[in-house]
Amino acid sequence: MKDKLLEELLKELLKVVKVKAGESAEEVLKIIKEHLSDAISLENIKEAWNLEEIKTEELSLEKCISLVKKEFNQKLHSSACILNKKDIDGKYKFEIHICFLDKNNEPMLKGNAKHWIVYTNKLDSSLLNQFAGKDMILLK
Numbered sequence: 001m002k003d004k005l006l007e008e009l010l011k012e013l014l015k016v017v018k019v020k021a022g023e024s025a026e027e028v029l030k031i032i033k034e035h036l037s038d039a040i041s042l043e044n045i046k047e048a049w050n051l052e053e054i055k056t057e058e059l060s061l062e063k064c065i066s067l068v069k070k071e072f073n074q075k076l077h078s079s080a081c082i083l084n085k086k087d088i089d090g091k092y093k094f095e096i097h098i099c100f101l102d103k104n105n106e107p108m109l110k111g112n113a114k115h116w117i118v119y120t121n122k123l124d125s126s127l128l129n130q131f132a133g134k135d136m137i138l139l140k
Helices: 002-016 025-039 042-049 061-071 125-131
Strands: 051-059 079-085 094-101 115-123 136-139
Touching: 061 094, 061 125, 061 136, 079 125, 115 125, 125 136
Parallel strands: 051 115
Antiparallel strands: 079 094, 079 136, 094 115
16 A cells, blocks of 8 residues: 555656656656655655544444554553544544554654544444543543
């Protein structure tokens, strides 16, 4: 999947980058970097690299915990959180963000840890009960 994304990114870059015949790889790379910094930063790519979007009809607390358990690294993460983003527009009723917190309890959203955005129309009762009027659930 990531190889395909890189391939698509390169195709898009090549549409806007003008390369002359006979230019060296270093010259081509320099041109691409110049255009890349104008359009999208390497930091944006890094952030997107660890972002996974999931679209599902229903989301359960069990599924959220399962996602976190697969990627949790005790050396890097203090915990994880589930956020219910309010006031969304679109075809889904809920936009749920799941991310890790670093050792200072700061969200790790700069591409240095896996995070998810789940679009869904329904939350199961256990997840709804955990939110209980709050926007965030902390998983330790």
